[in-house]
Amino acid sequence: MYGVTSVVGIEGGYKGFYSRNTIPLTPKSVNDIHKRGGTVLGTSRGGHDTGKIVDSLKDRGINQVYIIGGDGTQKGASVIYEEVRRQGLKCSVVGVPKTIDNDIAVIDKSFGFDTAVEEAQKAINAAHVEAESAENGIGVVKLMGRNSGFIAMYATLASRDVDCCLIPESPFYLEGKGGLLEFIEKRLKDNGHMVIVVAEGAGQDLIAKSMNFVDTQDASGNKLLLDVGLWLSQKIKDHFKKKHNFPITLKYIDPTYMIRAVRSNASDNVYCTLLAHSALHGAMAGYTGFTVAPVNGRHAYIPFYRITEKQNKVVITDRMWARVLCSTNQPCFLSHEDVENMKHDDDEHHLHNTQLLHGDISPSPVKDSSKCNRSAEAA
16 A cells, blocks of 8 residues: 555575575465464574674665564664664664564553463463362473563463463462472362472572572573473472372473464454555554554554663562462462562553653654655565
8 A cells, every 4th residue: 555566575584684585575475374384484593793784774775674582582683773863764663562472661561462372372372171080199291481471371271170370470488388299289288289380480499409400591692491391290290299099190392382383363363454555554554663662552663772771570469460360369479579679570560551651751753754664665
């Protein structure tokens, strides 16, 4: 409708800007991509060389670039925008939030989250069937959530079969009075079975201490995580080996990449369309340096610096986490000091959203935006 004649795709993530040729994207070539999982353009870790990326934009005559991904990708987009602005290029840089972890700050949710929560139900249902079918059966399900436990939290609420939900934002301990192992023992005595859902980033400090593990990072600078599911399963088995006449049957299910690989559901397909329309209209209106997403139900253009300054995390003093605790009847495993710290984080979260709603923050217009709009020939 805007008269754009050339749209190209960058393959293989950020390094694709300078290490590969672009591929042409046409209505025909993208007609069915929403029916597939994964990405037709491919993805990668690392490879962000700002100078080479901006040089590639100049050399190829690209004057609108749409960068799709999670919090790390949005940080990369912000750096590209700053360099484009420094050089005075007529190029809009727009972010689209896509991550199943839902860990992008300020926005209501990211694309892929609804699908992940829905797909996680299959693993939780399987764990529940296995646990219910055995004497003192325990089903442990590990879900994605490196620093944020939204998938685990919402999947727990959706299932109602989960007896304990462990997320990175809520510390827990194993041994002693009020600890996780004591709770597991009590629940098995009361119900004869239980299901535990654990986010991949939960309990990392406990694992590191028990294994004397030294922090390492991947190519994107993310901390490499230890497998909390395997570690927790072994700790539970070791605990009950010491208990006479208390045999358990434990099944561990790790569906993380199966969940990430599925095609998006109807809700996410609608959401993706709305994100795409909003992103395009913003760039065509001459704006740049923003991520598009709904905030409190209204689609907004949010400056990169607001998106990238912190991660979205579960606020465990908020109502939603309280609903999880009501659903599972698990202890909170928290001290008074932990609760007060979380309240402080909650206050900051609400302040950010209030500023956005009152228009205290706005994305940047491209200089001479009319020229930028008229010459928009590539994405």
